[in-house]
Amino acid sequence: MRSKLFSIPKHIMLDSGEHLFDHVADCLYKFMKEENLLTETLPLGFTFGFPLIQKSLTSGILRRWTKGFNCSDTEGHDVVQLLQDAINRRGIEGHVRVRAIINDTTGTLIASAFQNPDTRIGVIVSTGSNACYLERQSNAELFDAVNMGSGNVLINCEWGAFGDDGSLDFIRTSFDKEIDEHTVNPGKQLHEKMISGMYMGELVRLVLEKFTKEGLLFKGVGSDLLFTRDRFYSKYVSDIESDRFGTYTNCIEILEELGLKLATEQDYINVRFICECISKRAAYLVSSGISALLNKMGEKKVTVGIDGSVYKYHPHFHNILVEKINHLVEPGIQFELKLSEDGNGMGAALVAAVAEQYNIL
Numbered sequence: 001m002r003s004k005l006f007s008i009p010k011h012i013m014l015d016s017g018e019h020l021f022d023h024v025a026d027c028l029y030k031f032m033k034e035e036n037l038l039t040e041t042l043p044l045g046f047t048f049g050f051p052l053i054q055k056s057l058t059s060g061i062l063r064r065w066t067k068g069f070n071c072s073d074t075e076g077h078d079v080v081q082l083l084q085d086a087i088n089r090r091g092i093e094g095h096v097r098v099r100a101i102i103n104d105t106t107g108t109l110i111a112s113a114f115q116n117p118d119t120r121i122g123v124i125v126s127t128g129s130n131a132c133y134l135e136r137q138s139n140a141e142l143f144d145a146v147n148m149g150s151g152n153v154l155i156n157c158e159w160g161a162f163g164d165d166g167s168l169d170f171i172r173t174s175f176d177k178e179i180d181e182h183t184v185n186p187g188k189q190l191h192e193k194m195i196s197g198m199y200m201g202e203l204v205r206l207v208l209e210k211f212t213k214e215g216l217l218f219k220g221v222g223s224d225l226l227f228t229r230d231r232f233y234s235k236y237v238s239d240i241e242s243d244r245f246g247t248y249t250n251c252i253e254i255l256e257e258l259g260l261k262l263a264t265e266q267d268y269i270n271v272r273f274i275c276e277c278i279s280k281r282a283a284y285l286v287s288s289g290i291s292a293l294l295n296k297m298g299e300k301k302v303t304v305g306i307d308g309s310v311y312k313y314h315p316h317f318h319n320i321l322v323e324k325i326n327h328l329v330e331p332g333i334q335f336e337l338k339l340s341e342d343g344n345g346m347g348a349a350l351v352a353a354v355a356e357q358y359n360i361l
Contacts, residue, residue: 107347112305
């Protein structure tokens, strides 16, 4: 059992579906060659963090792209078949067989449950944001398969799309609306666009740009980089909030990198405060979702497996989550948040291994 992460170049994210899956198949081929596995027959677990219509472990119909992807000729198609076709084109058919496709939140939950049997929720806070949880099959109205014995199913919440019906309009700001207008899927994934690492840095940049042009920051003098879309990276938010209170080492370095050499100590304080507001709001929204799931499940002790760069690298995200969930969860419910590192990949590998062993289709 082995998990492998692949990076997708940005231009491929907006290319044809055939090019996307050919790239994945090529990465698989290179991995197998490096590991001397080209003569082996390997079961493949396929982590796919996008909304699917899924009726089996080996079939998933793509509903829509998110997180900046917009590949043509894929929506409404079975992505397992698209990947298997690409594997065959690469010449490794017969050596790689997709045994399971799962959402990245499901992989995170399963990988965490492998270490901690109390895991009932899986959460991703990374480029995108989503969650899944364990539900009684009798409560899953859309699940019409026979009971396989446990009486439970995993529900992929797709909470990134929460608010697409207008239910979050009361807390969306002008900055959120500007973010949305410049994405490949305007009007969609509005909850995710208030949380995830793909948008957090740009939200901060938009606030800094507005306040600078109003003369409230940097004596009203900005820079070309500050006024360039997507140039304030989400990593900067974590770095700035990593400075010890009263020190501004990372903040000074980042502002100088952006060409802002006239910043004062008050500017450093204000920039950090803006970063804190954006990241704390994101953590509060994630906390609300986790708390809603904990309260719905009603179990007395639950471990929440979490994966993703925002959760992993932001210095205060975990503590903010714990504090806010404690305020929102019903009395008597105990919870623990556990990092599930590379959980989505490990979970897919575990499911593929079980499917192979028991010949589950």
